[in-house]
Amino acid sequence: MNESIRYAWYAVVAAFLVLIGAASYIQVVAADDLRTHEANSRELYKQFGGPRGPILVGGEPIVESVPSDSSSFDYQRVYHDPELYSGITGFYSLAYGQTGLEQRLNGWLSGTADDLFIERIRQTFTGADNPGASVELTIDPEAQRVAYSALPEGMKASVVVSEPATGRILAMASRPNYDTNLLAVHSTTQASENMEKITGKGVSPYQNPPTYNIPQPGSTFKLIDAIAMLESGEYSPTGQVSVPNELPLPQTNNTISNFRGGICDRRGSAELSWIFAQSCNTPFSQAAMDLGQDAIRDVAERFGFNDSSITIPLSVNASHFPTEEIPQATLAQSVLGQVDVRASALQMNMVAAGIANDGTVMHPQMVDTVRGPDLNVLEEPQPEVYSEAITPEIADQMTEMMLEVVQSGTAMPARSSIPIAAKTGTADIGTTGKVNSWITGFAPADDPQVAVTLVYEETDYSVGSQLTAKNLKKIVEAVVEQ
Template identity: 50%
Template structure:
């Protein structure tokens, strides 16, 4: 081979290698940049019609991609049992960014995560369509169905069940719900119509109310007060406190009164444990003003209040304990009123941390993420968020919560099978005559396994109180047995 031919051959091979590397870089290295370009209409259609990975509960898909009937798309996203899961999965739509888990785990479901890098390379060279990763949830399908069925239609309710030792969410249901298949249609005109019809309901939440509805927690917040009180060393379960039926708040004409449907008025002085069981307000208000704002806010924040994002991995609305409170505002805050707000998940975290000996575990919805060939990409591990209080204090609070169920405001959660520890709560919604109705707790009290929170927003008192305790018991019995 003469020099000219050899030189030409070397140049040709070099150009081929350069072209190969450049194409590989474009295909693998800068794909994300090209895909993110808003002018890349072809990519929008390709992405919306690509085969995403499934989201599963108990091994069955609750969200998956199937061949599309629309000529513009290869695949269509479909959702099974949407009433149960739409507020968790969210929607993958042709017209908007993905919501819910479809959004927060989009890189895995679409196959674009770093851990799926080599799968993407393989698909470039084979020409095969790459399926996205599969997301396996911690939810128990039977518990989720039971929780949803417990909530009456026409109410604004949530039920959440978590595993105490791990933080795994086993059920998280709420109403009203919606059919997210209506938002996954691949016809733009039909999508707009469906969206308008869904949003005509003023109570609709696209995300589960258990994590997106913040409301006054009422007397369930007294569990937070108890941590601050017992840790101060000034209070014990048998400490006798003044229990007036009402007090006038400092520098105000506002009266703070005890629960008027209970038996608080029977004892003008009472032990703290009895006050907790009967949910008397005035002793807690007096104790809060005596302790001051800082220890109560510190306890609240250790439980998760004022945290911007718990990342379960869904976004959770922030539960709020306000700052710079006057004595009057602090007194009202101590009974879960004023500007204190909480999601149902947050009050579940309060109960679960007490059940777990004072250790707060991070709530978690995702058990595992697998690649397109079902190889394990990520597996969840229990994660401690904070040490809220000592085991001794947690045990003392547990004993008082047991009294709530055995002889106080939570007797409707009693069972002969095991001891339940709980705290009820009722928060007035302005002067509407409606209340937020709560119960949060766990069982078995002597060896806690599951924490359950039931919350109803803007409901009449009698209906709310008739629902919360029995529904908690139903969920605990199903989870434990």
């Protein structure tokens, strides 16, 4: 009898230990996984109706949670100036989840980040709400407004403004856009109807065009070509280069030509700086075939091409230059920013900013400070070097050539009392007659404070060419002189 009781006691103790272990695992080890599991609708409803942390620009909230009149949820997520910031903030929706910074910074904003563990413990004992952390962005509100004003309604366009020395994003905007408040409503039925209206206008609320869209960059890619040429030692800004009107492509019946009737067809040879300023095609195609694909790709990748790991913390669609071997004829077209070469507005901004910063490319960043509910600093990202892309000497040579683009070349409408260095680009889109119009540059050229990149996608050449240089000037003068 005593032995039976002893075995029963062992069984009871073992069962008790199993239950204690299971409870401890669920409440401690697996708590975060269970809380954030996609099937946990209870936690989703709790977080959606909670006092989520704000996203700030210039000390003012562009996103915040405010008390709600709803009987179902205590708080409502509100987006201020959504036309300016929708691509950056994304949305927080009961029906569609999270996108943009709402998704990428969810741990901070929801209060579930590891650094807020003590705060969660305090709230457990006090019963207080979990307000989450507040996130201050690097965005300058005035720069954002001016940059956005450079994007005409009805166009597909993006703009990025950054600080070359630090990588801080000062402005990032795009069109078309949408009202993020329409997807933050408490009614899933209403959110679904609003989503149909948004997507019906050709807008994707899941993407941030300046970091997601990768259109052909056109002649802005000649920044990469020119660097490869200078690094080879076979070219210099003042050296003479042949400028044929047409360049036969190997093993094809096709040719590369300069802009028909343009100034490039009036000279048989010219200095590289003049060729660069006028954006002649044939010399760059010939140089690329002479130097080889690897030399061009090496330079492109130093600036970020083909890198799928970049986050700011928004995810960034990798810009592309061919890694597989391509025919010489294809290379000759690719180095003009055509064929399968693709670049985001952020990528071409990194190129301009790297040149401005004596050849050092800084990692782009958008978060300035993260503060807890008690306003203590939880995170304060510091400037981070992405790569030492080129030498200061090459950067100086590129700056001088980019200055010439504005003074006497394809970006003359950007001439200003502030010295601006830039490169324009136009990429033909198949046989549609439409183009991608680009400009990327920095100012002041002798003491760079900002790098600016604009792209107008799928537009008429006459429209895009009128918008690029004048809007670069507009943004530079507003931001540098403020």
